[in-house]
Amino acid sequence: MEKRILAFIVLLFMISCSVRGENKIFTWNKEGIIINIDVPVMKENATIKLSSLVAKPRTIILETKKECLLGAVDKCIVSGGKIFVLDTYHAKALFVFDLNGTFITRISRTGKGPGEYLSISDFTIDENKKEVYILANGNLLQYKVDGMFLKSIPIKIYDRSAMFIQYFQGNIFAYVQNYKSGNEDKMLLKIDPVTGHVIEEYLSSLEHNCGWNEYTSFGHSFFFPVAGGVPKLAAAFMHTLFSLDNISPAITIQSQYLSTKKDLLGVKDMSDFSRINYQKLYNMNNYLECSRFIYFNAIVKKAPVSVIYDWNTNSPKVFSFLRNDLVYKEAKFLPYFVCSDNKGVYDLVHPSVFYLFLEDIENDNLVKGLDKIDLLRKLDEESNPVIFYYEFKDTK
Numbered sequence: 375m376e377k378r379i380l381a382f383i384v385l386l387f388m389i390s391c392s393v394r395g396e397n398k399i400f401t402w403n404k405e406g407i408i409i410n411i412d413v414p415v416m417k418e419n420a421t422i423k424l425s426s427l428v429a430k431p432r433t434i435i436l437e438t439k440k441e442c443l444l445g446a447v448d449k450c451i452v453s454g455g456k457i458f459v460l461d462t463y464h465a466k467a468l469f470v471f472d473l474n475g476t477f478i479t480r481i482s483r484t485g486k487g488p489g490e491y492l493s494i495s496d497f498t499i500d501e502n503k504k505e506v507y508i509l510a511n512g513n514l515l516q517y518k519v520d521g522m523f524l525k526s527i528p529i530k531i532y533d534r535s536a537m538f539i540q541y542f543q544g545n546i547f548a549y550v551q552n553y554k555s556g557n558e559d560k561m562l563l564k565i566d567p568v569t570g571h572v573i574e575e576y577l578s579s580l581e582h583n584c585g586w587n588e589y590t591s592f593g594h595s596f597f598f599p600v601a602g603g604v605p606k607l608a609a610a611f612m613h614t615l616f617s618l619d620n621i622s623p624a625i626t627i628q629s630q631y632l633s634t635k636k637d638l639l640g641v642k643d644m645s646d647f648s649r650i651n652y653q654k655l656y657n658m659n660n661y662l663e664c665s666r667f668i669y670f671n672a673i674v675k676k677a678p679v680s681v682i683y684d685w686n687t688n689s690p691k692v693f694s695f696l697r698n699d700l701v702y703k704e705a706k707f708l709p710y711f712v713c714s715d716n717k718g719v720y721d722l723v724h725p726s727v728f729y730l731f732l733e734d735i736e737n738d739n740l741v742k743g744l745d746k747i748d749l750l751r752k753l754d755e756e757s758n759p760v761i762f763y764y765e766f767k768d769t770k
Contacts (some may be wrong), residue, residue, distance in 0.1 A: 405614070406623035407683060409690045411655065411674065412630055420694040422680065424709060427667065428719065428764035430700055433746040434475045436758035442469050442477040444758050446725055449595055450712035453499045454519060457720075457761070458506070462494050468508060470521070475761075479521045481506065489515060489526045496595060498541040500567075507546060507567065509539045514546060514567065527570045531563065537589075540597035540605050542618050545573065549596050549609065552579065552587050559587055561609060562621070576621045577607075584611040585635045588642070593726075598661035601715045608658040611638070615658055615670075625683075631655040631674055662711045662719055664766050669696070671708065678708060701762060703739050706730055718765040725759055 436444070436459070445464025450457065456478065457471040467482035483490045491510035498507050505524070508515040512535060514527040529536055529548070536548040546565040560575035561583060579587045590610040598606040598615075606624055608615045611633045615625040633654045653675055660671040668683040683690040698705045698721075707730065709721040723731045734740060735751055744750070750760065 405626040406617075407625045407668075407690070408628060409625060409681060409683065409692075410628045411672065411679060411681065411692055421697045422682065422691075422693045422695075424696055424698045424700050424764070427669070427682075428700070428766055431721070431745060431762035431764045433744065433750065434473065434720075434761040434763060435746060435749055435753070436471055436475045436761065437477040438756065438758040439477065441480060442471075442758065443756075444469065444725065447712075447722060447759055448593070449496065450720065450722055450761075451497075451499055451599065452713050452715060452720055453501050454504060456519065458497070458499065460494070460497055462496075466491075466494050468494075468497055468506065470519070481508070481517055481521045483515065483523060489523055491515065495536070496538045498539045498546070498597075500541050507539060507541060509536055509548075512536065514539070514565075514570065516567070527567065529565060529570045530572060536563075538595040538597055540595075540599065540607075540618065541567075542605050547597070547605075547607075547618055549607065551589055562607065562616075577616070580635075582612055582614065583609050584633050584638050586611050586638055592657055592659065594659055598663075599713060600663045601713075603663060606661060606663075608661070611656050612658065613655075615661070625668070625670075627655070627658070627672065629655050629674075660708070660711050662714055664714065664719070666766060669711070680708070699741070700764065701741060701744060702734060703741055706734070712761075718763055721762045721764065723760045723762075728757075728759060729755065731760070 443465065444459060444461050446461050447459055448462045449460040455473055457473065459469045459471065461467060466484055467480050469480050470478040472478055486492065494508060494510045496509040504519045506517045506519055508517065512529055514529060516524040516527060518524065531550065534550040534552045536550050538549040540547045546567045548563045548565055549561060550563055552559045559579045560577060561579050562576040563572050564574040566573055579585060596607055596609045600606065604617045604619045606615050606617055613627045613632050614623045616622065617624045631654055633656050637654055655672055655674045657673045658670055662669040666685060670681055671678045672681065680693045680696040681690060696708055698709050707727055710724050711719050712722045713720050732753065732755065735753065740747060740750065
């Protein structure tokens with residue numbers, strides 16, 4: 375029952391729903407790419423096939439054994455030929471697998487001693503130094519990628535707490551929840567990873583996040599790494615996706631359905647917002663950027679819309695559903711892009727919908743000739759998740 379309740383929550387953001395959008399405006403200026411998303415009518419079949427963007431997948435089955443059992447997947451990054459998977463709730467650890475899914479090591483130091491933690495929130499990787507930073511109990515715990523602990527760095531903030539972190543150009547950027555209100559409630563901090571001191575603060579929640587300053591969790595970070603490029607940031611009610619290089623807009627959404635400060639008056643948590651303001655647009659997520667296109671999702675009227683911006687034509691398109699025709703004969707949920715590299719993208723079968731994936735296997739709903747399909751048929755409810763890796767199609 376608990377699995378199905380969790381799956382229902384995730385499916386509010388992932389499962390197909392028939393909403394069609396018309397993008398009316400495109401331009402490039404100080405607000406970045408401006409995309410207009412308006413969905414005045416409900417129509418069917420406004421879908422796009424995944425096969426139009428990427429090639430047939432390679433299947434990665436994460437090894438299942440006692441040392442690496444995953445109860446949840448809160449974040450996944452592929453770096454240096456390794457897959458890093460974070461489980462903040464059940465295992466409270468960071469697991470490392472190779473690109474074939476073979477378990478390598480577990481990075482964790484649970485406890486109350488020096489360099490140990492009781493809870494874990496996020497992680498990020500310095501790819502040049504091959505070091506991992508784990509956000510735990512208000513500290514940055516620094517490790518080598520092989521799991522060797524280096525040091526603990528207390529983050530010097532006292533009126534707010536860091537929720538998510540992203541390494542970029544020698545600094546740690548942190549998205550924070552504030553415990554105060556006012557025009558100076560900055561959501562984004564640049565932190566020195568050596569001292570833990572705040573270097574600079576950006577983006578007022580009043581100006582950029584409809585005044586929303588409470589804890590918000592959609593099961594994903596608000597940072598979106600870009601392979602070989604600049605990471606992006608979009609919080610729950612932000613209508614603009616920001617680049618971290620100069621904290622400038624990369625994409626700005628325009629719509630009659632944008633959330634406003636007024637919508638959030640009296641709202642105590644996300645369940646209140648979803649119940650009262652079910653017509654609104656929020657939660658830009660599942661962001662993917664490559665040399666050919668940009669892809670992301672947003673929630674409108676409690677249903678996901680899929681937006682694709684084509685670099686070659688300089689034009690955006692809005693769909694109700696990105697249909698994964700490379701894995702499923704009939705897709706039930708959206709691809710869940712966890713990260714990418716210069717050649718392709720990694721799509722996780724999220725643990726919360728894993729039982730649906732097993733039903734697809736049992737009901738022969740996987741496409742013929744899918745990589746490792748015989749091994750997939752041996753999976754059960756205790757198995758670790760599956761990742762599909764798709765190479766981008768030729769841009770020519």
